[in-house]
Amino acid sequence: MTARQWGERRLDEPTPSEVKQLVAYVKANAVPRRNSRGGAHAAENLISALRCLYNRAVDDGLVEEKDNPARKV
Numbered sequence: 001m002t003a004r005q006w007g008e009r010r011l012d013e014p015t016p017s018e019v020k021q022l023v024a025y026v027k028a029n030a031v032p033r034r035n036s037r038g039g040a041h042a043a044e045n046l047i048s049a050l051r052c053l054y055n056r057a058v059d060d061g062l063v064e065e066k067d068n069p070a071r072k073v
Contacts, residue, residue, distance in 0.1 A: 012063050013052070016072040023047060023073065047073055 006014070006022070013024075023043045029037030050070035057063045065071070 011057050012067050014069050016069045019047075019050060019069045019073045 023046055026044040026046050027039035044054035048071065050073075054063065054068045056071040058065050058068055
């Protein structure tokens, strides 16, 4: 699963395993820099952003807390 495949998906569609696949994809395809940690920082930023997004969606009643896939990663 690539990031481009997520563009048309609803917030309640991705599963925790798909989030993990996306994190692995981002980590593997991060642009290496001199101070790189092998994509770990990119993966951490993605997880943080997804958790923020899903927390706002839960707060706004768009998804249920139990359906928050980022919480389980």
